[in-house]
Amino acid sequence: ETGVTQTPRHLVMGMTNKKSLKCEQHLGHNAMYWYKQSAKKPLELMFVYSLEERVENNSVPSRFSPECPNSSHLFLHLHTLQPEDSALYLCASYQTGTGGGYTFGSGTRLTVV
Amino acid sequence: GESVGLHLPTLSVQEGDNSIINCAYSNSASDYFIWYKQESGKGPQFIIDIRSNMDKRQGQRVTVLLNKTVKHLSLQIAATQPGDSAVYFCAEGDYGGSQGNLIFGKGTKLSVKP
Numbered sequence: 001e002t003g004v005t006q007t008p009r010h011l012v013m014g015m016t017n018k019k020s021l022k023c024e025q026h027l028g029h030n031a032m033y034w035y036k037q038s039a040k041k042p043l044e045l046m047f048v049y050s051l052e053e054r055v056e057n058n059s060v061p062s063r064f065s066p067e068c069p070n071s072s073h074l075f076l077h078l079h080t081l082q083p084e085d086s087a088l089y090l091c092a093s094y095q096t097g098t099g100g101g102y103t104f105g106s107g108t109r110l111t112v113v
Numbered sequence: 114g115e116s117v118g119l120h121l122p123t124l125s126v127q128e129g130d131n132s133i134i135n136c137a138y139s140n141s142a143s144d145y146f147i148w149y150k151q152e153s154g155k156g157p158q159f160i161i162d163i164r165s166n167m168d169k170r171q172g173q174r175v176t177v178l179l180n181k182t183v184k185h186l187s188l189q190i191a192a193t194q195p196g197d198s199a200v201y202f203c204a205e206g207d208y209g210g211s212q213g214n215l216i217f218g219k220g221t222k223l224s225v226k227p
Contacts, residue, residue, distance in 0.1 A: 002156070004156075006156075042217055042218065042219040043157075043202070043217040045214065048214060090156050097208070099145070099162055099164070099208065100159065100162065101149070101159045101162055101204070101215070102159070103159065104158070105156050106154070106155050106156045107156050
């Protein structure tokens, strides 16, 4: 375990379903991120939360909705997804200005059918 | 049409040899660089970082070299082991940035032959 825990590890959902991905960090970091990793593209930044406020939305479709209720938890709510949204969704945390890079979770492997 | 996957550069080395993985970064204003390792089924794992006021930094069996003139970063792995087989990503960013946003490269797949 890296200190960043993601659940579930695997998720299969239909295009009309609503599901949520959860991320929890135990490192006391002040920034959290959602990344998408697919077979067709390198790591794509989706959302950035700093001190629980969303500071970046990297042109992500509205069918992805993030939520950061506190500095330790981050959610990604999913609804009416498309098959091309199938990917590995990675959560990361970071303490700004300290170096050491991001700490990533193990990801949620999402398959949209 | 047929979907095309991301074709990663692949480096194949013999166990015990040294490996060198290269990365070209894009932003001359970046002052912080990181190497990550991603094994199958796992998230990226921090290996080593370097700030732009340095040109070399060593860790355990790994060395990162930074050439700011040509915007080039390399990762050297000494005495490569089968457990080093993974995809390696470089990342660049702004060390003092308020969000610490990093830009990731496409990755290089390292395959170690026993």
